[in-house]
Amino acid sequence: MPRYRIQYSKRGPASYISHLDLVRTLERAFRRAGLPIAYSEGFNPHPRFSFAAPLPVGVEGLAEVLDVEMQDSVNHQDLAERLNGALPPGLAVLEVTDVSDNTLAPMAEFNAAGYIVHLDEDDLPGPLPSRAVQDFLTEEQIEVTRKGKDGREKIRDIRPGILKLDVLSQVSGLTMQLELKTGSIMNVRPEDVVEAFFRHAGMVVDKADLQTIRTGLF
Amino acid sequence: MEKQLEKIIRRVQKPGRYSGGEWNTVCKDWQNTYVKMAFAFPDVYEVGMSHLGLQILYGIVNGREDALLERVFAPWPDMEQQMRNTGLPLFSLESRRPLRDFDIIGFTLQYELSFSNILNMLDLAGIPLRSADRTGGDYPLIVAGGPCAFNPEPMAEFIDVFAIGEGEELLNDLLDAYLASRRSSEVRQDLLIRLAGIDGIYVPALYRVEYNNLGKINIVTPVCEGVPAQVQKRLVADVDAAFFPTRMVVPAIEAVHDRAMLEVQRGCTRGCRFCQAGIIYRPVREKEPEILLRHAGELLGSTGWGEISLTSLSTSDYSRVIPLVGELIRRYGSLGVNVSLPSLRVDAFSVDLAKEVQKVRRSSLTFAPEAGTQRLRDVINKGVTEDNLMAAVDAAFSAGWHSIKLYFMIGLPTETDEDLHGIANLARKVLDRGRKLVRSKGRLKVTVSVSSFVPKSHTAFQWEPQNSIAELKRKQALLRELLRGRGLVFKWHDPEGSFLEAVLSRGDRRLAGAIEAAWRNGARFDGWSEFFDISKWLMAFTSTGIDPDWYAYHRYHYDDTLPWDHISTGVSKKFLMREHLCSLEGATTPDCRSGRCQGCGLCTSLEVKRYLAGGETVASLSNTVQ
Numbered sequence: 001m002p003r004y005r006i007q008y009s010k011r012g013p014a015s016y017i018s019h020l021d022l023v024r025t026l027e028r029a030f031r032r033a034g035l036p037i038a039y040s041e042g043f044n045p046h047p048r049f050s051f052a053a054p055l056p057v058g059v060e061g062l063a064e065v066l067d068v069e070m071q072d073s074v075n076h077q078d079l080a081e082r083l084n085g086a087l088p089p090g091l092a093v094l095e096v097t098d099v100s101d102n103t104l105a106p107m108a109e110f111n112a113a114g115y116i117v118h119l120d121e122d123d124l125p126g127p128l129p130s131r132a133v134q135d136f137l138t139e140e141q142i143e144v145t146r147k148g149k150d151g152r153e154k155i156r157d158i159r160p161g162i163l164k165l166d167v168l169s170q171v172s173g174l175t176m177q178l179e180l181k182t183g184s185i186m187n188v189r190p191e192d193v194v195e196a197f198f199r200h201a202g203m204v205v206d207k208a209d210l211q212t213i214r215t216g217l218f
Numbered sequence: 219m220e221k222q223l224e225k226i227i228r229r230v231q232k233p234g235r236y237s238g239g240e241w242n243t244v245c246k247d248w249q250n251t252y253v254k255m256a257f258a259f260p261d262v263y264e265v266g267m268s269h270l271g272l273q274i275l276y277g278i279v280n281g282r283e284d285a286l287l288e289r290v291f292a293p294w295p296d297m298e299q300q301m302r303n304t305g306l307p308l309f310s311l312e313s314r315r316p317l318r319d320f321d322i323i324g325f326t327l328q329y330e331l332s333f334s335n336i337l338n339m340l341d342l343a344g345i346p347l348r349s350a351d352r353t354g355g356d357y358p359l360i361v362a363g364g365p366c367a368f369n370p371e372p373m374a375e376f377i378d379v380f381a382i383g384e385g386e387e388l389l390n391d392l393l394d395a396y397l398a399s400r401r402s403s404e405v406r407q408d409l410l411i412r413l414a415g416i417d418g419i420y421v422p423a424l425y426r427v428e429y430n431n432l433g434k435i436n437i438v439t440p441v442c443e444g445v446p447a448q449v450q451k452r453l454v455a456d457v458d459a460a461f462f463p464t465r466m467v468v469p470a471i472e473a474v475h476d477r478a479m480l481e482v483q484r485g486c487t488r489g490c491r492f493c494q495a496g497i498i499y500r501p502v503r504e505k506e507p508e509i510l511l512r513h514a515g516e517l518l519g520s521t522g523w524g525e526i527s528l529t530s531l532s533t534s535d536y537s538r539v540i541p542l543v544g545e546l547i548r549r550y551g552s553l554g555v556n557v558s559l560p561s562l563r564v565d566a567f568s569v570d571l572a573k574e575v576q577k578v579r580r581s582s583l584t585f586a587p588e589a590g591t592q593r594l595r596d597v598i599n600k601g602v603t604e605d606n607l608m609a610a611v612d613a614a615f616s617a618g619w620h621s622i623k624l625y626f627m628i629g630l631p632t633e634t635d636e637d638l639h640g641i642a643n644l645a646r647k648v649l650d651r652g653r654k655l656v657r658s659k660g661r662l663k664v665t666v667s668v669s670s671f672v673p674k675s676h677t678a679f680q681w682e683p684q685n686s687i688a689e690l691k692r693k694q695a696l697l698r699e700l701l702r703g704r705g706l707v708f709k710w711h712d713p714e715g716s717f718l719e720a721v722l723s724r725g726d727r728r729l730a731g732a733i734e735a736a737w738r739n740g741a742r743f744d745g746w747s748e749f750f751d752i753s754k755w756l757m758a759f760t761s762t763g764i765d766p767d768w769y770a771y772h773r774y775h776y777d778d779t780l781p782w783d784h785i786s787t788g789v790s791k792k793f794l795m796r797e798h799l800c801s802l803e804g805a806t807t808p809d810c811r812s813g814r815c816q817g818c819g820l821c822t823s824l825e826v827k828r829y830l831a832g833g834e835t836v837a838s839l840s841n842t843v844q
């Protein structure tokens with residue numbers, strides 16, 4: 001059955017839709033649009049969607065990727081238009097392309113992502129030291145702790161997952177740009193990086209204050 | 219507010235509960251709409267979004283040119299904490315405006331254990347709790363409807379206006395009157411008197427309650443002209459012509475019942491004597507299959523839901539259920555749409571229906587015999603025999619189900635330990651059938667789930683006392699003993715919650731202080747076992763001088779004035795007395811659905827008729843199949 005790659009954005013109220021709920025939301029949108037998708041076999045058929053690394057709840061995505069298998073072939077523009085007419089506010093299709101048989105699934109193909117992280121002035125613990133970025137990036141190891149699924153704390157080194165870290169602006173708050181590994185092999189969360197960055201500079205930020213946008217996957 | 223909201227929403231679980239923006243929401247122009255109403259559901263989003271009444275009223279009000287309706291749900295405790303820390307007032311999902319800015323706030327009273335949430339929502343909205351304290355400022359009018367409005371008295375001090383009965387027509391009348399009142403610049407008191415003139419509207423502040431020296435109610439009288447001595451419930455005579463929402467709001471996070479709801483009929487006249495819904499939603503009014511099919515098509519098309527549920531109090535009683543289910547499957551099955559049937563009757567016919575709609579037997583089938591012996595089932599008028607149940611489970615096991623759930627009530631009037639042994643015996647018999655019929659024996663499971671009887675207003679058992687908490691616990695312990703063994707699972711609820719439910723459902727106006735004190739003690743989400751704490755309520759009763767035991771445990775006499783006697787369901791008190799007397803003799807009363815009228819008084823007093831799809835000539839399935 002024909003497969004299509006859909007590039008879409010997930011913003012505003014839609015950024016609060018969790019990954020599981022997003023599957024349901026999209027499934028319903030395809031139905032409303034009258035675009036029959038293919039389902040898996042078995043007792044509990046689920047739609048044949050294939051996503052890139054899920055967006056954390058509350059993070060906006062400017063160019064997310066989803067592969068979908070359809071029951072019939074459709075014209076790209078038709079698919080985009082009809083689906084856009086059926087998506088709730090905040091979700092929008094940007095582009096539709098074909099997926100050939102030898103294309104990797106998005107989870108395997110995209111292993112890095114770009115982020116913009118903003119902190120409001122009021123939420124900044126203080127001014128950044130001048131060489132904060134260089135100092136942080138010269139570290140060979142950056143350890144973060146996170147609770148694992150079993151509830152136990154796990155320490156791991158995220159330095160290899162930080163591909164790029166820059167301060168874009170310090171006018172009215174702080175805006176940073178990150179490029180991080182994502183996907184099944186190594187997945188680094190932007191809030192962990194920013195927290196570690198501030199900790200390294202001797203400051204503490206509240207992760208919940210970070211306003212994060214994923215700008216793209218590559 | 220927007221910025222503040224964005225900040226706190228990132229700090230709570232499931233922010234989708236508060237973010238709005240779901241498919242099919244209606245956001246109207248605030249400035250150019252005359253009446254702004256909020257529908258307030260006093261429970262969490264996932265529960266509220268499963269409620270058909272919300273979808274109906276949302277469609278009705280937003281369908282008017284001159285009015286808008288936005289939604290708000292009880293914030294989960296983590297969100298409440300954030301709101302209180304930051305001073306963010308309770309806001310609506312659509313326009314994210316403070317509730318205080320609305321003209322009308324309508325609460326739905328689905329269960330007594332949500333009362334504390336109503337007070338909490340008013341408080342979070344910055345609105346004084348008591349109606350008497352709202353006369354000064356330009357506060358929204360606080361309206362409440364739903365089943366618990368049939369005994370409005372415990373909430374009488376907090377609510378300005380109760381809407382009794384079905385809301386479709388009543389809400390339009392209320393909005394019209396509100397607009398007319400505003401056009402003539404009436405003060406709040408005049409608005410209330412005007413509203414009290416509408417059929418089905420009860421304005422508690424316009425009634426005086428007098429008590430006798432035994433602490434019982436002597437008389438309830440209107441305090442001024444034009445206010446009816448007794449308020450009659452409203453109902454929709456022609457359900458086919460009534461508005462039905464085919465553009466339902468599709469929740470953004472998974473709701474408890476996350477599916478399209480197609481209401482096939484209203485009312486149930488099987489006459490179970492403990493059941494309040496069976497009285498307050500009388501008579502039976504079925505919808506025509508053609509209309510239902512049209513609604514189903516529109517509903518599925520506009521929402522994209524992959525499941526459609528045929529809702530009603532007892533869907534297997536709908537006389538056209540077989541053709542309707544068949545046609546739904548024929549039209550939408552190939553599109554991957556499932557049909558689901560809640561509330562199955564206990565018989566083989568219902569299992570056949572379930573077989574039809576559920577191709578994969580993954581979940582369990584649930585039946586509610588309610589009592590363990592024929593004697594007690596006759597007392598409660600549950601027209602189910604052991605043969606019905608065995609035929610049903612035989613059919614279910616043969617069709618491939620291996621898990622059966624049985625619902626029972628304990629603490630019913632006249633119950634003895636013999637009836638509890640009866641529950642265990644029935645469960646074992648069901649298990650035995652399963653051993654014979656189920657192939658993979660290891661997966662065979664019979665779950666017995668017991669709830670505690672709560673006497674409800676307007677039922678034949680409204681005069682009856684509830685069993686004490688200690689007695690209910692003893693009965694649960696006995697059942698736990700009796701239901702030990704492989705393949706049997708026993709489930710029960712803490713009786714403290716049922717006790718509070720009894721106090722609130724049979725209560726009167728004097729409870730207001732206690733409800734408020736319980737809320738001040740921190741009572742929230744009392745229907746949720748993880749939050750419910752009876753000690754908060756017991757402290758509240760003590761500090762306000764209320765004896766809750768009296769409310770739950772005393773037996774009313776037939777000549778007592780009941781706290782809810784001035785609210786009429788249309789069913790006569792004489793009929794309820796007769797039903798009560800019959801129950802004590804174990805005499806049963808048949809369903810009036812298609813047979814003889816049992817003289818409950820409703821159809822004459824409200825000038826309506828029971829209505830079966832296709833007219834009265836259609837033989838009811840309850841007669842043909844059982």
Ligand code: SF4
Nearest residue numbers: 810815816817818821
């Ligand atoms: S009046 Fe008669 S027909 Fe009507 S609901 Fe009552 S018992 Fe049934």
